[in-house]
Amino acid sequence: MKRGIIDGKATAAELRRRAAAAAARLREDHGITCGLAVVLVGEDPASQVYVRNKSTQTREVGMNSFEHRLSADASEDELLELVAKLNRDPAVDGILVQLPLPPHMNADRVINAIAPHKDVDGFHISNVGLLGTGQRALVPCTPLGCMMMLREIHGDLSGLEAVVVGRSNIVGKPLAQLLMMANCTVTVAHSRTRDLASVCRRADILIAAVGRAEMIRGDWIKPGASVIDVGINRVERDGKFRLVGDVNFGEAAAVAGAITPVPGGVGPMTIACLLVNTLTAAHRVRNLPEPAGLTV
C-alpha cells in the first residue's frame, strides 16, 4: 500500500512514455501513425487551455493531432457534419468533442453521432452500455485515470468501501461502474444525499467529483483512507487565481492515508488516458493485439 501525496504528474509522464513506445511500434511495424481529433466549440478560456495541452501531449508521444475550432454560434448541423467527416477520415483514430457545448446544441445528439470505435471519451451510449454490462468498451478518461491511481495505491481493491461524491455521466457514474468491477462496495452520493459527511466517513476510498471548492473537510475522512480529488475549481485568493479541488487538501492530507493533489493529480492522468484510449482505438479497429501495460 502506497501512502502520502500521489504524484499524478509523474504517473501520467510514465504512462505517456509507455504510450509513446506503443505509438512508435505501431508506426515501425505497421506504418500507422495514430491520430486524435479534438473539436472545440466556442472560446471558453479553460477549455482552450485543456485543448492546447491535449494537442501538445498528443504530438509529444508521436501521434497526429487534429484541432478543429467552431465559433460559439455555429449550428449543431455544422458540428454534426464535422463529426461525420472525422468518422470517415482513416487518419483519425479518436474523436473528442470538448464539453460543455453551447446551450443551443444537444450534447447527447452530438456525442452519439461519433463512431463508437473512435469515441475516446467513452461517452457514446454504445460504450456506456458496454461498460455497464462488463463488456469491452472505450472507458472515460477521468475514471480510468482515477482507477490507475487507486491501483498504484492499493493494488487489489476487493472488498473496499468506496464512496463516489457526484453522479455525472462523465465522472461519477462510470467511476462507480469501474469500482464495482474491481469488487469495491460502492456508494454514489450527490446533492440530495442526507448527511454527506457521515456517508464519506465510511469510505476506504473517497472520490470527490462535485465541482465545489474545498467542500470535503478533514473530519469527513476516515483515518488512513485514500482520497481522489477530481474537482477543478478556479478560486481567487489574495488577489490571485488558483486551482483547488473539491477537497480541503490541508485538512484532508493530515487524516488520509493517500491523497491526490489539485493541480497535479487526476488532471494530468486524464490527458494521458486520452492518449492511451486513442492507441487502444487504433489497435482495436485494425484487430491488432492491444499493447500491454496501458490499461488498468
Ligand SMILES: NC(=O)C1=CN([C@@H]2O[C@H](COP(=O)(O)OP(=O)(O)OC[C@H]3O[C@@H](n4cnc5c(N)ncnc54)[C@H](OP(=O)(O)O)[C@@H]3O)[C@@H](O)[C@H]2O)C=CC1
Ligand atoms: N480532473 C479532470 O480530469 C476532470 C475534472 N472535472 C472536474 O470535476 C468536477 C465534477 O465534474 P462533473 O462530474 O462534470 O460535474 P457535474 O456538475 O456534471 O456533476 C456534479 C455532481 O456533484 C453533485 N453535487 C453538487 N453539489 C453537491 C453537494 N453540495 N453535495 C453533494 N453533491 C453535490 C451533483 O449532484 P446532482 O446530480 O444531485 O446535481 C452532481 O452529481 C468539476 O470540478 C470538474 O471541473 C471534470 C472532468 C475531468
Ligand SMILES: Nc1nc(=O)c2c([nH]1)NC[C@@H]1CN(c3ccc(C(=O)N[C@@H](CCC(=O)O)C(=O)O)cc3)C=[N+]21
Ligand atoms: N469531451 C470532454 N472530455 C473531457 O475529458 C473533458 C471535457 N470534455 N471537458 C472538460 C473536462 C475537464 N477535463 C480536464 C482535463 C485535464 C485537466 C488538467 O490537466 N488539469 C491540470 C491543471 C491544468 C490547468 O492549469 O488549468 C491539473 O489538474 O494539474 C483538467 C480538466 C477534461 N474534461
